[in-house]
Amino acid sequence: MKLLEIVHPAAKTLVDVSLAQDAEVGDGTTSVVILAGEFLKEAKPFIEDGVHPRNLIRAFRLASSLAVERVKALSVSLEGKSEQEKRELLKKCSMTTLNSKLVSGEKEFFSQMVVDAVCKLDPQTLDLKMIGIKKVTGGGLRDSFLVDGVAFKKTFSYAGFEQQPKSFKDPKILLLNIELELKAEKENAEVRLDDPAMYQSIVDAEWNIIYDKLDKCVASGASIVLSRLAIGDLATQYFADRNIFCAGRVEGADLDRVSKATGARVQTTVNNLDVGVLGTCAEFEERQVGAERYNLFSGCPQAKTATLVLRGGSEQFIDEADRSLHDAIMIVRRALKHAEVVPGGGAVEMALFIKAFAKALEVIPRQLCNNAGHDATDVLNMLRQKHAAPDGAGKNFGVDMNSGGVVDTFAAFVWEPSLVKINALQSATEAACLILSVDETVRNPKTKQKQLSYLTPNIGDDVAYTA
Template sequence: MAAMMQPQIILLKEGTDTSQGRAQVVSNINACTAVGDTVRTTLGPRGMDKLIHDDKGGVTISNDGATIMRLLDIVHPAAKILVDIAKSQDSEVGDGTTTVVLLAAEFLKEAKPYVEDGVHPHSLIRSYRNAGNMAIQRVKELAVSIEGKSLEEKKSLLAKCAATTLSSKLIGGEKEFFASMVVDAVLAIGNDDRLNLIGIKKLALELLCKMLCNAVSGSAGCYAKVQVPGGTMRDSFLVNGVAFKKTFSYAGFEQQPKKFLNPKILLLNIELELKSEKENAEIRLSDPLQYQSIVDAEWNIIYDKLDKCVKSGAKIVLSRLAIGDLATQYFADRDIFCAGRVTEEDLQRVAAATGGTVQTSVNNVIDEVLGSCEVFEEKQVGNERFNIFSGCPSGQTATIVLRGGADQFIEEAERSLHDAIMIVRRALKNSTVVPGGGAIDMEISKYLRQHARTIAGKSQFFVNSFAKALEVIPRQLCDNAGFDATDVLNKLRQKHASGEGANYGVDINTGGIADSFANFVWEPAVVKINAINAATEASCLILSVDETVKNPKSESAQGNAAAGAMGGRGGGAMRGRGGRGMRRR
């Protein structure tokens, strides 16, 4: 009776929503599985693309896991963890973003029956962590080093890694062509970690024959949307130096020379044009004749700057700010090439390549601050002109020029090349590769199944489930290519169990199995290690959450934001999937 009379203890504000217990864990697992199902079909060389239409009317076509996860408007708090691991995989190694989401979702899917049967999540977490560590150790044992090879051998091996990455992209049809280009670009920047030293210029293309696509070089982050007739993907080229689109020019520009051998290059961050007085400037004259001296002073200032540029011995003058019509004609009369309004990024890349230093004044310009290159030329690409600096002394920059059929194609091609560039850089730094095509996943799965038989207790089931989840990669490769996944997986299990098929994976061309290593389907070991590690940590984190608390303020704020977004949108596909743990109204 005394127990019944105890007052109710109120800890949280009225209206606070709490969801806890087994139902909450299952709800989180269901949300993550739904996210995994969204990107599942994009895996592998025969993966499908996703067309994502945002609230601003922009359209993105991509099969890159990180891009899709970033553009999906996911509001479920647990499912957002999968977005984070896709981002971390993209920034860390550049590829394997779909793989990491798929593995995390599959680990959770395999854990769901045990959670529903009353198994404590920490038993699962402990077994998953042990299995993940063993899997990573096994990957390191199976990895093959490419250290100690000659430059030509190393280039060949790196090109095969890049080709494996590009095989699942839109430009997979020309993967050998782009793979060698990517390897040359990465080797050109040496050990420098700055990715912006590899530029990618994009030009849109309008063709009467829609079957033709192109690719052209340029500078990272500078997007030129231009209609360029003709050409194919193989018109793409790599500049061992810097290339950027011709900037806005004044009269007199066409009189300037368009090609130089071994020129000196002056880089400026000042305006070279006649400046009038400020709007609020006030000058009082006692004699009208003095006005001419003020006008003359303005002209003398600009001519003094131009004289100093000429005396420096530079044959090419680039400035981040405007170079006016007077300066353009002045330089043309003295056989000097100039370009104003060059973007900050392009100017910095020219400085890195030519060894020059950007100047904020033309006073005391010495030889040490001037850059140089073997050849400078202005080259016609379609209907556009590019300024190309090649044979640069530091050789620490490279530019890929891309041409393509539509804006979406060009953007996806750039994302594909970014992934390939990241993979080649990682392979260079870590120097170990593993067979792709699901071969490494099947081998780890077999290894963990064998280990599970030596474990007494419930952990045997959990490690076995972890091993089964790893088979999602070869299974999904088969499903996406239209093959019989059950038949192919049975063949793979038999081959790996024989002890001689560690390198055997899915043959995407015949629908059977093949030696992935012999077929040059390789990927850096760091990609697989990072994917298994991130997926295991994410699944363990989601399994460890058994309660979600939402205070009324955050819920109403989210509701208002969602209502505002719904006003200009047809309703996001991922928005109303709250799961059982969300408050019902």
């Protein structure tokens, strides 16, 4: 959606509402666009019969609020479950999300990985930035793995790097935000000399400054030195001679995650370094992953972060896997924060009501049937029969994607966070109401296009809307 260049204002509204759904809950982006379009389709006959759009908007908003209340009533809370039970429930939610994605064949493998990654985060914030996703071309999907800590690609390194140790047990980690190379001093000042013999003393002073910095890094007791800025060839060789690993030009996001995972604090000076600013982890190693070298920090004592290393045969495939896992991660986060789920597979949409609104909601199970190659008419008839049961026994029935029939999706563990449904209903309703509230179309005076008919603009026409 982010790559589309949409000009048509009504279509742009639908794109924006899809992006808003992604930002808010992370999944249901297709559902919200389909629902908004179907709401407008159901509104069209009323418009043609002369019903004022304001009456339709009022009815839509009433239906939306009633539907949201009904979703809340149908939802089942996960509170009070044991840790193991909760993880299993989160895994089921993640698998439901991955069902429609490119990696659906490995949904169980990736769902477990996603749940493990999210559960390592700080339960108070569940900060998405603390989950790193690294992509390495080559291998199969099953070669993907989760690092209990931080992993990042080996940075640009100078001569002498080969002699540095590539693994440590319980290392002390120093994080810097300063350059450790000679040019930093060279370019910062202009020096005028009366006596050419003094030139050597200036050169010696520059070398003394850099050696003083390096000595202080070594004296701190650190066995790993990482910096956001460059670590030059002199420093690289200096650290290699003392069995210290170093990496310069580490990305800011990776450095922040190392800081939070290991407890190290980023320093802007090497003066007065003490043990309190150093971090630690159980193990550090530089490992070959496909054609790349990766630095892995695992067993971190304050592990509020995790890294997913994705493998795959092509760059495009891994990019799609990345987008799929992003949705699954967002769903698991939301399910943890708002611990209520509803049955999926179109079951909730069938259980909601108000005639035209409910008819529009049937587009979800219908689209699921079409995507799976089943007869939508037969399945919808079976669903209507189940949901019409007076005792409410069929309220959890949705589309069975495997057999082409219906199934109790709650019992089949096809679950979705209720927040996804609530946000999709509200966003789709607002998008439909926004387009309905446009009271006229205005032709762009620079073009000679004909006046557009109300609510049926042609894609590509250059129009401006006034509310």
